[in-house]
Amino acid sequence: MTASENPDLKIAQAHTLKPIGEIAEKAGIPEDALIHYGKHIAKVDMKKIGEPKEPAKLVLVSALSPTPAGEGKSTTTVGLADAFSLKGKNTMVALREPALGPIMGVKGGATGGGYAQVVPMENINLHFTGDFHAIQIANNTLAALVDNSIHQGNPLNIDPRRVQWKRVVDVNDRELRNIVVGLGGPAQGVPREDGFDIVVASEIMAVLCLATDLKDLEKRISDIVVAYNYDREPVTVRELEVQGAITLLLKDALNPNLVQTLGGTPALVHGGPFANIAHGCNTMIATNLARSLGDIAVTEAGFGSDLGGEKFMDIKSRFGDFGPDAVVIVATVRALKMHGGVKKDDLNTENVDALLEGTSNLRKHVENVRKFGVEPVIALNRFPNDTEKEIKAALDWAEENGFKAALSEVWAKGGEGALELADQVLKAIDEPVKFAPIYDTEDGIENAIETIAKEIYGASEVQYVGSAPAALRRLKKNGWDKMPVCMAKTQYSFSDDPTKLGAPEGHVLHIRDLIPKLGAGFVVALTGDVMTMPGLPKQPAALRMGLDDNGEAFGLF
Template sequence: MQPIVRIAENLGLSDEALELYGKFKAKIDFTKIPERTSPGKVVLVTAISPTSAGEGKSTVTVGLSDALKRMGQSVVVALREPSLGPVMGVKGGATGGGYSQVLPMEEINLHFNGDLHAITTANNALSAFIDNHLHQGNELNIDPRRITWKRVLDMNDRSLRNIIVGLGGPSHGITREDGFDITVASEIMAVLCLAKNLEDLKERLSRIVIGYTYENEPVNVRSLGVEGALTLLLKEAIKPNLVQTIEGTPSIIHGGPFANIAHGCNSIIATKTAMNLADIVITEAGFGADLGAEKFMHIKSRQANIIPSSVVIVATVRALKLQGGKHKNELKDEDVEALLEGTKNLMKHVETIRAFGVEPVVALNKFITDSEQEIHTLLNWCKENNISIALTDVWAKGGAGGEDLAKLVLSELDKPSNFSPLYELADSIEQKVRTIVQKVYGGKEVVFTENALKQIRQIEDYGWDSLPICMAKTQYSLSDQPKLIGRPTDFTITVREIIPKLGAGFLVCLTGDIMTMPGLPKKPAALNMDVDNDGQAIGLF
C-alpha cells in the first residue's frame, strides 16, 4: 500500500481536506473541496439475482476502476462500508476479492474509522432519550404501545428481534415491547447516506418519527429536542473515508445500508465528493437491479440529482445456473442447459435498466469453476440478443482483467443520457408500488394487507404519501418468494407493512418474510476467523 497522503496528493486533495486515521486511512473534509463546473460522470454497478455468497459486484466495481486508471482515465471508486453482520455471517466482507480489492481489507471490514459504531450509538441514544422521556413523566403523551423506533446492533442476532425493556420495577423505566434492527437498516444510516451536509443531517434527524401519542399523532425527534445531540455524535461519521485499491486507485468508502431492507447505496456526500475529484466515478448499489439499482434511480438520483451515465450488470455463470434450476450444491458442475434457462433472469434485469432510459453493459465475472463452453455460450447469447458483454477476470488479473469492460463503459459514457424514473412522486402509494412490481419485478399485481391499507390511509392523512418507495424484499428472487427463481410471471407481491421514514425521505414497504434483523447461518464465517500472535487477521474474506 502507498501512504494515504500520496493517494490524496495524486487526487489533488489539499492538506486541509485530509484527516489522517493512521498511515493508510483518512477522512475527507468534503466542505474543503471546491465544486467542479463539470462534475465526473457516474457509472452504477448492479447485478442479476445473486447466490447466497454474492456475485462479486464489489470485485467488479473495484476492478473496473483499476482498469480505467490503467487506461489513463481520471477515476475514483465509491463503495459502501461493510456491516459486521454479513462479515461474521455468510457473505464475508465487502472490499472485493483476489487482485481486485480495496485496502486495508481487514480494517475496512471490521471497525473502519468508527462510522457504523457512531450510527449505532446515535440510534441507541435516541432510544435512551425516548425511554427516559417516558420515565420522567411523558410530557409529550407518547403511547408506549405505539413507539416505532427500535434499537440497533451491527450484527446478525435473531434473538433480539423482539424484546421487553423496563423490567425490574418503577426505578428501571416503563415496561414495554421493543426490538433490535441491524445497524445498516437504521433510519439514521439512511439519513447519513442521503444528507447533503451537516445542516441537512440535523434537519433530517429532527424529522424522524419515533412513535405516536395516545391521540395517534406522530412524535418526531424535534419534539424531543435531541437532534443537536444526535448530530454531535455523527459529526465525524458524516465525513467520507479515503483508502485505495491494490493498484492504487483512490477509493471513497462511506455508508452501508443493505439493499434488501434499506436503500442500498453509499452516501450522497461520498459520491458527490468523488464527482468533484475525478472525471469518472464507479459506484455500486446492493444486490440485483430489482433492489439496489431501482432504489438508486428512484431515491438517490432524485434526492441528489445524480444521473448514472452508464450501468454495469454483473452476471456469473453460477448465478445463472442457479436461476436456471441448478441446485446450489451443484453450481460447480457444467450445465449449459441450466445456464441458458437462467438467462431469462439476466434479460429481465437488462430490460429493467433499459426502462430507466440507460443501455446497460453486462460484466461476466469469471470464476475458476466456469467451463469454456459455458462462457462461450453466454457470450454468444448476449451477442444474439444485442446485449453488450465483456468477460471480466479482475479477481485473478486485477485491472488488466477489466479492460474490455472498461472500453464498453467508456463507449456508453460518450452517449447522451435518456434517464427517467418509472413513477412520479405525485402518484398514489399503491400506484408507485404497483409500478415497481410490474415494471421492475415483472409481477402481475400487488396485494396490500388490511394493516398496510390502514397505514396507507394514515400516511395520506399526515401528508406523507408523496415520498418515494423503498421496497424491503428478498434478494434471491424477482418476487417476494425466495425460491421462485428465474423470471417468474403472473406472481403477486404482498405488502404487509409500510413504515414512514421521514428523515430519510421514503416509505419502507415490507414484503414476504423479510427481516430487518437477520440471523446467523448454521456455520457462520466467524468459525474460521482468528488472529495470529502478530495481530494479523486470519480467515477474514
C-alpha cells in the first residue's frame, strides 16, 4: 500500500497546514507560551498562560458499544468542532494522544479520518512530542528504584512477592505479560515474578491526566502505592523519596500539545489512558485550557458511554468540578446491525431489521447519559456502505422515540458535514442541565460498583471472585474504600462478556480484582478477561506500514 491508496493519509498529506503561531493566536495563546516542535506543533507552557476567563460550554463526545474497528468517535469530535467554527463559534477541541501499541495492532492511527482529522497526523500518530516516552521512562525508572531498594538492603522491608509496580512499554506484547526478573545470582537483583503493562495502563498516565499542575503532579506521584511490606502495609513513592525525580522526568510532558484540525480549529492533543483499562480521557490541564480559551470546548472519552463516558462524568468531572453541557453519542449503521445479530463479515449487506433490533444498545446508552442529568444528541456517523434505507430507518427510530439525532458526514465533508449536528448540540447546550455523578463516594466502593453495574450495565448482581474478596478487605483496612471506581471492562458489551451484544439484562458482573491507584485517586475494578497488556492480532496494521521512495509514510489511517 502507498500513501495514495490510503484516503485518510492522502487527505492529510495534501493539506496545507497553517503555522502553529497562527493557530495559537486564533486560540488566544500568547506567542511566548509556545514551545515549538517544528512549524506545526507546539507545547503550551502553562506558566505563561494568564488567569482563565468564564469557562466555555463543554461538549462531551461518547458512543454506543463499538465494533472492533471503531465507530469514528474522534472523527465526529473533530468534525463537530470544525462545524462550530464554521458557525462562528470560538471553538477548541481537546483529544487524547494515540498510543503506538494499538496503532501497530488494530487501529492504524487515531487522529480522526477523512476530512475530519487533526494534523500533522503522521507526527501525532508516531512519537509526537514524546509524552508517552516520558511516561514510559518515568514508570520504568520508578520500577528500577523499587527493585534497587530491595537489592540494597531493603530498608523499607518490601516483600518481593507483593511488589505492585510493573514496567510498561508502548507495544502490544503478550510475551511480557508474565515474566521472571532478577535471575543470575545475587549481583543481578532479587528474583521475583513480574510483568509488563502497556503505557496507557500505567498509573503514571492516569496521574498525568488528572493532575492540575506540577505541584499536584508531584503530590499524586508521592501517593502511588508501589508495594506492600512483610507486615502487609503499603509502601508509597513518598517513602522511597523519589517523587522529585519522577516529577522531573514528566515536567515537559505535563504541558499540553497544540495542533490543528483540517478546518483550522485549534486542537489540544494530550494524554491518553485507555477507557477499558483506565479512565479514557485526555488531560485535565488540556480540558481546562480548552474551556478557558473558547466559547465551546469539544472533548471525547474512549469507547462507549458505559466506559469512557461514565468515567468522564464519575471520575474526571468529579475531580475537575465541572460537567458536560451536552453529550453526543456516536452511532453507526454497522454497529447497530452488529448489535442486532449481524456477523462482522456481513455488515456491508443492507439489513434494516437487524439495525432496528440493534437499537436496543443505543437506547441503553441514551438512557445512561440521561441518568447523569444530561440530554444526549445522537450523531449517526455515515460510512460508505450505509444505504439510504438504513440511514432513514435509524433516524426515524430516533425521532419516533423522542431522541435528538442528526446525520454526520464529517469523514466526507469535514465540518460542513456536521452543521445539522452542530445545530442540535447548540440547542442542547441552551437547555438546563442538572449534571451529577451517579454515586456518592462516601457510600463506599461496593455501592459505587453496584450502582455502575446495575444502572449503567444492566446487571442483576455483582460477584467478587478470585483476588477481589481479599482486595476488598485490604481496601477497607487501609481506608481506601471511599474513592471513585474505574471499571476495567470489555468495550464491546454492557456485560463483562464481549460476546453479549445488544443490551443484555440480568447478567452477573464478575469483579476479579480491585487495585488501588492512590496517585490517580481511584480504584480499578478488573472484570472479565480484560488485560492490561494487549496482544497483536493475526494481521497487525504494522504489516501495511512503511515509507515510499520519497520518504513519505504510508499505511497510517
